[in-house]
Amino acid sequence: MKKFLLIKDKIKSFNKKISIDGDKSLSVRWALLASQSNGKSKAFKLLKSEDVINTLNCLKKLGTKVKFVRDYCEINGSGINKFVFKNNTILNAGNSGTLGRLLMGLLVHADKKVKLIGDKSLSKRDFSRVIDPLKNFGAKFNSKNKKLPIFITGTKNPRPINYIENKGSAQCKSSIMLAALNTPGETKIKAKKSRDHTELLFKYLNLPIKIKKTKKYDYIKIRGKKKIKPFNYSLPGDISSSAFFIVLTALSSDSKILIKNVNINPSRIGVIKILKKMGVKLLLKNKKNYKGEKIGDILVKSSKNLKSINCPTELNSSAIDEFLVIFLVAAKAKGVSYFSNLSELNHKESPRLNWGSKILNMMGIKTKLTNHSIKIYGDPNLKIKNFIKVKDFLKDHRIFMMCVIAALTFGGKWKIYDPESINTSFPSFLRIINLLKK
Ligand code: S3P
Numbered sequence: 451m452k453k454f455l456l457i458k459d460k461i462k463s464f465n466k467k468i469s470i471d472g473d474k475s476l477s478v479r480w481a482l483l484a485s486q487s488n489g490k491s492k493a494f495k496l497l498k499s500e501d502v503i504n505t506l507n508c509l510k511k512l513g514t515k516v517k518f519v520r521d522y523c524e525i526n527g528s529g530i531n532k533f534v535f536k537n538n539t540i541l542n543a544g545n546s547g548t549l550g551r552l553l554m555g556l557l558v559h560a561d562k563k564v565k566l567i568g569d570k571s572l573s574k575r576d577f578s579r580v581i582d583p584l585k586n587f588g589a590k591f592n593s594k595n596k597k598l599p600i601f602i603t604g605t606k607n608p609r610p611i612n613y614i615e616n617k618g619s620a621q622c623k624s625s626i627m628l629a630a631l632n633t634p635g636e637t638k639i640k641a642k643k644s645r646d647h648t649e650l651l652f653k654y655l656n657l658p659i660k661i662k663k664t665k666k667y668d669y670i671k672i673r674g675k676k677k678i679k680p681f682n683y684s685l686p687g688d689i690s691s692s693a694f695f696i697v698l699t700a701l702s703s704d705s706k707i708l709i710k711n712v713n714i715n716p717s718r719i720g721v722i723k724i725l726k727k728m729g730v731k732l733l734l735k736n737k738k739n740y741k742g743e744k745i746g747d748i749l750v751k752s753s754k755n756l757k758s759i760n761c762p763t764e765l766n767s768s769a770i771d772e773f774l775v776i777f778l779v780a781a782k783a784k785g786v787s788y789f790s791n792l793s794e795l796n797h798k799e800s801p802r803l804n805w806g807s808k809i810l811n812m813m814g815i816k817t818k819l820t821n822h823s824i825k826i827y828g829d830p831n832l833k834i835k836n837f838i839k840v841k842d843f844l845k846d847h848r849i850f851m852m853c854v855i856a857a858l859t860f861g862g863k864w865k866i867y868d869p870e871s872i873n874t875s876f877p878s879f880l881r882i883i884n885l886l887k888k
Pocket residue numbers: 474475476547548618619620621622624644645770771794
């Protein structure tokens with residue numbers, strides 16, 4: 451792929467039906483849980499992005515058999531905590547916080563030393579959020595400032611823990627849940643609401659989990675388990691990837707899109723709720739259940755008269771990966787939008803709250819930024835005329851895709867670096883853009 455992408459023209463009107471690459475959160479979770487099962491599991495439509503390929507590569511290094519056969523991926527698991535690997539094995543989580551943090555949960559019981567590394571972006575990110583709870587199981591973690599590289603030495607005698615997860619981090623919650631699976635006794639987590647794919651998979655697999663839900667927190671109890679049945683899974687489309695096309699359509703004129711078979715799990719659809727409040731014409735259709743998850747089609751039409759929003763903070767966690775494109779809608783909305791309690795956004799693949807603001811400013815949109823909030827002064831008549839160069843954003847896939855959507859909808863001449871970043875989460879992104887241009 452080239453070093454940068456040049457965009458000089460807005461997209462013309464389109465009317466298309468598309469499918470989106472598989473859900474990243476579910477793809478990583480399927481692979482990790484399949485590796486702990488006894489026997490062969492298959493995944494159809496598994497997301498073949500770098501985060502998922504890195505997941506499979508880490509599992510292979512831990513002795514798990516993984517292969518691609520025709521249209522599916524097969525993992526032959528040897529059971530819970532049955533990884534076979536050499537002392538000082540190096541595992542590379544690449545760009546993926548989900549992989550790094552969830553894998554650490556499984557490694558709490560590893561009988562040999564592991565070194566976990568990642569790319570430049572992941573090496574800047576916080577791992578104290580998993581080290582702090584996981585060390586209570588009895589494992590040892592050595593690192594500088596609780597960042598990668600981290601050396602992990604598991605324990606033979608794990609003990610269950612009680613933990614309050616206060617960030618609304620599904621990665622942290624899931625990491626503890628995976629560690630609890632191989633721990634005798636009951637682990638209790640009080641977790642601030644976040645995506646619940648791990649819980650749903652545990653339930654689907656009949657693992658010993660109990661959940662009590664309140665408005666803000668979920669109270670999760672997990673008992674250790676000796677065996678997990680292998681399981682097949684067909685991955686639905688990823689709503690985080692869909693969000694780029696939802697916003698592209700909403701901000702384009704005379705256009706319409708139907709995105710087929712997307713995971714619309716209630717803990718992931720903050721973006722839909724927020725965009726609807728802002729006046730985006732959006733409909734969920736053909737809703738059905740799949741192994742505990744909710745799946746549906748998303749119909750979006752060009753949307754005029756967009757309204758600003760004072761975004762309810764309780765929607766933050768369920769829209770955390772979509773704020774960059776939500777900010778683009780705010781840029782075109784009438785009035786001032788306000789998003790707060792969003793410091794977590796600066797802990798993603800790049801400091802996204804800061805980057806989001808910077809890109810809006812380059813587009814000619816006024817913002818007021820703090821370390822946890824942003825005010826966006828919308829301009830319904832925004833038409834970009836100048837040249838915009840976006841570079842050095844730690845190859846954050848979602849920054850790249852946000853800029854492509856901005857260029858195609860607001861105009862201007864854009865030079866956007868690091869197109870290969872899309873391979874992290876959404877390898878088909880530019881192919882689908884080109885499909886809409888035909
Ligand atoms: C994810 C959880 C979220 C999200 C990330 C994927 C997951 O991170 O931003 O892209 O699959 O569990 P946090 O749990 O850190 O909020």
